[in-house]
Amino acid sequence: MVDQETTVRSGSCLCRGVTFRVVGQPLRVGICHCEECRKTSGSTFSAFAIWPLDAFEQLTGYTSSYSGRSFCTTCGSRVASLRDDEAEIMIGSLDDPPSDLIPEYELWIGRREIWLNALPEAVQFSKDREDSDSASRPRRPGDDEPMPVPGREPPVQEPDPDRLPDEEPNPNPDENREPPMRV
Numbered sequence: 001m002v003d004q005e006t007t008v009r010s011g012s013c014l015c016r017g018v019t020f021r022v023v024g025q026p027l028r029v030g031i032c033h034c035e036e037c038r039k040t041s042g043s044t045f046s047a048f049a050i051w052p053l054d055a056f057e058q059l060t061g062y063t064s065s066y067s068g069r070s071f072c073t074t075c076g077s078r079v080a081s082l083r084d085d086e087a088e089i090m091i092g093s094l095d096d097p098p099s100d101l102i103p104e105y106e107l108w109i110g111r112r113e114i115w116l117n118a119l120p121e122a123v124q125f126s127k128d129r130e131d132s133d134s135a136s137r138p139r140r141p142g143d144d145e146p147m148p149v150p151g152r153e154p155p156v157q158e159p160d161p162d163r164l165p166d167e168e169p170n171p172n173p174d175e176n177r178e179p180p181m182r183v
């Protein structure tokens, strides 16, 4: 039962043997640079959207799966990965490009190719999404002020020249990675 206001998106594999649809808006949209996403896609990252499982319906075709990731048995295209309560859909398998789905988070950013920039509004995770301690917003103009480190006072400037200065606190080790030079 789909009312007229509900968005229905159709998807398919390369050979069009597998077709499916997803109903309503996804729960979340992300991209991932992890090793599994690189290997299974053959690309350098994957872009996916996740719906509640009952919003997904496979209409035609045959799939096989490896490690929870489904693919068309004829053409090998990745389609959906079904879990207990969620369906992960590869954005590229949807039929009407470009989609209106914009990733709101990025995973495993340490593996991001150097020619890719962080998505400006996407929350950045060093590993999986559950690793919330590592989440950070992409850098923006005005972000150069060092963040105060909780429970640690900034080093006091002592006049004694024999005294070694305190080590500068480094609030975000990832910021030591400079982006490549642009010419």
Ligand SMILES: [Zn+2]
Residues within 6 Å of the ligand: 013, 014, 015, 016, 017, 018, 072, 073, 074, 075, 076, 077
């Ligand atoms: Zn196919």
Ligand SMILES: [Zn+2]
Residues within 6 Å of the ligand: 032, 033, 034, 035, 036, 037, 038, 046, 107
């Ligand atoms: Zn991944």
